[in-house]
Amino acid sequence: MRWFGGCAPDGPQITPEGARVLWSEPRLWMMGKWPTPLIRMAKNRTALLAIIGPCAATRQDLTPALTAPDLAQAVGHWPGSYIAVRFTARAVVEIITDPSGACPLYTAQTPNGIVWASSARALASLTGGQIDTGWLASYLWDTAAPADDRSPWKGVRPVPPGHVLTLAAGGGRFTTPWWSPPTPRPRTEALRSLRHALSEGIRARVENTPSATDLGGTDSTTLAVIAARHRPLTAITAHPLGHTEGGDLDYARALRVPGLTKIEFPVEAGHLPFSAGTTPMPATDEPPPSTAVWAMLSAQLRLARAHGTLRHLTGDGGDHLFLASPRHLVDYAHNRRWLPLVRDALAWARLRRQPPGPLITAALRRDTEGIGRPWLARPPWLTANISEPHWRPATATQALIASIRTVARTAHADSQLCDAVGVELHNPYLDGAVLNAVASAPAEARFSAHRYKPLLVDAVGDLLPALHRDRATKGTFTASFHHGLRAHLGRALDLSDGRLAARGLIDPAPLRTTLHAAAMGAETNWSMLLPTLAAEQWLATIDHTPAVRWDTTAPAPVGGR
Structure with missing residues (x-):
């Protein structure tokens, strides 16, 4: 499994067995196989800088960041998904986490000081290796419910997304936010930012590495088309057992893009959900979302690996970003915009063939979860001593950010799974710059009861053939x-x-x-x-x-x- 970490200045002089040490004072190490493009470093006489993860910045961009008075503002808005680490002559380590949480970071307090890492499970062996039952209980109620200040492991604390972790000699530890939801801007500006963030995030991943993508719905098709502009790659379309036409297959077969090698992957009996699979599941930081489909996912990744692929891109996060439920009704209610509230509630109700009353009631109560996830309920098998999580009232943008951070956090466990097959799993829609661009669009502009994923289509739809640009359905494996x-x-x-x-x-x-x-x-x-x-x-x-x-x-x- 790939992960990285380090120690605070004057902290514990420890390293995980088998690690590749990049810095010794203070410690910075890498575990597992990290291709060179995922680790870039710069240094001068007073500072060391490391960018870990796919990032669109050039080597020339790194040099000014060495001496930038505000490291987060210097490096935080580059397209990609990465962690930035800087050590200065002041014996201070600064670590910048990404806004979406796609690159999670954790800390553990040891008797000799703080150790930090991208793997909570790895740090847990320094704090007793015990599961946090309270975290697990919240997770069973709702995967989005676990508290921001807890991890699945006792004694291991997450660093919040969009924050700076500062570790100083003598044991000083400070966590401060550097990113906040952007001020809404005109839709056209948000679309330009989205196109740049997504295109550059994909380019940074594929231009130097043999890669593959899913090829199914609009999200993955968009990734495939953009990626193929930078280098030849493989695109894989999975289809349900016994289905040889229709759905994703028809759209995949109709796609004609130079440099794209298309492969169809039939989900056979041995790939069905809940199958044991031939590749054992590795231990991960938290329960991976793909556990039930591991037999299928691992087989698909082995197929990609057989075609020379080292990196696989998925469309995870696309639905959460672009298939918006009408959570903006809460904003309408808060601002007393009654006519657009009723208009959009009626439009959504007609689309979903449901009464509009519950939507309007939830909006008046500022219940974004009741609008966005009306199916949410207490699992009947949970024991009585597990209390219901408390969902705070939120604006539509706050709810969007929270949902993306949940997807990004859990998707990281899936990426740890895929390391067992020798293929890196990447999710460009979970990049911080992509989230920033989408969140900057007015909340009502992210919603439509009449168009499918309007922000994505308007930002990059001209790169897609008309058939795929106008698609309004997606395949299902239910x-x-x-x-x-x-x-x-x-x-x-x-x-x-x-x-x-x-x-x-x-x-x-x-x-x-x-x-x-x-x-x-x-x-x-x-x-x-x-x-x-x-x-x-x-x-x-x-x-x-x-x-x-x-x-x-x-x-x-x-x-x-």
């Missing part, structure tokens, strides 16, 4: 989940009475009832069920995986100082 659960019901039932039940977090009986009903094809709230099964499997993987071991010797750095 039936595959029912088929997979029916085929592997025994395996799923085994997960219902295990480690979560032993911790007093779930009652197995209601969970088994839900599993039986889903296997028979009953309408199922998969967003409620899948995280519980993923958490059970995650705990089992953690129990069978050795903890990260740390070395107190002082290896010589391969770069820096």
Whole structure:
């Protein structure tokens, strides 16, 4: 698994076993295979700078950042998804986290000082290696509910997205925000920023590395078309068992782009959700969203690897950014704009064939979750001692940011999964600059009951053929989940009475009832069920995986100082 970390100045002199040391004073190390484009460093007589992750900045851009009085403002708005680390002669380490949280960062307090890293599980071995049951209980209620100041591991604290972590000699630790939701600007300006952020973020990932993309709906098709402008690549279209035409397949076959090699990947019986898969699941920081489909995902990545791919791009996050629910109704209600509130509520209700009353009521209550996720409910198998999370009232933009940060945090666990196959997983829609561009558009401009993903289409739609630009549907694998659960019901039932039940977090009986009903094809709230099964499997993987071991010797750095 790829991860990185370091120590505070005058902090503990420790390094994970097998690490590649970049700096020795203070420590900065890398674990796993990191291609050169993902690690860039600059230095002068008074400072060291490292940019870790895909970033569109040039080497010339790095030099001014060495002496910039405000590091975050100098480096934080580059397209890509990365962490910036600077060490100065003042014996201060500054670490810049990205606005979306796609590059999570954590700290652990040891007897000798602070250690920081991009892996919470790795740091947990310094703090006792115990799961934070409170975090896990919130996760089971709602994957978006865990508190911002807690991680899945006791003693390991997350650094919030869009913040600067400053570590000084003598034990000083400061966390301050550098990014905040942008002031709304004209839609045309937001569209230009979105086009630049997305195009440059994709270019930074593919131009020097053999890459592949998904090729399914509008989001992944857009990635494929932009990426193919920079280098030849492979595009993979997965399709449900027994479906040889229609849906994503028809659109993928109709796409004609120079440099794009298209591959169709049939989801066979061994790839169905809940299959065991041939590649064991590695231990990750938190339950990965792709746990149920790991057999399919790992097989798809192996197919990409067989075609020479080292990096795979997905469209994750696209729906959350561009397929906006009418959360802006809350803003209308707050500003007493009653006519547009009623107009858009009626339009959405007609589209979804539902009454408008609940939408308007939720808007008046400033309940963005009730509008954006009306299906959200307490899982019936949760035990009574797990209290309901508290969702704070939010504007439409705050709700957008929170949803993207949840997707980015959980997607990081998926990227850790994919390291086991030897393919890097990248999600350009979760880049901080992309989030900043979308959040800068007026909330009502992100919504439409009459057009499909209007911001994305208006920003980059001219790069797509008309057929794909005008598409208003996407493929679905819901039936595959029912088929997979029916085929592997025994395996799923085994997960219902295990480690979560032993911790007093779930009652197995209601969970088994839900599993039986889903296997028979009953309408199922998969967003409620899948995280519980993923958490059970995650705990089992953690129990069978050795903890990260740390070395107190002082290896010589391969770069820096």
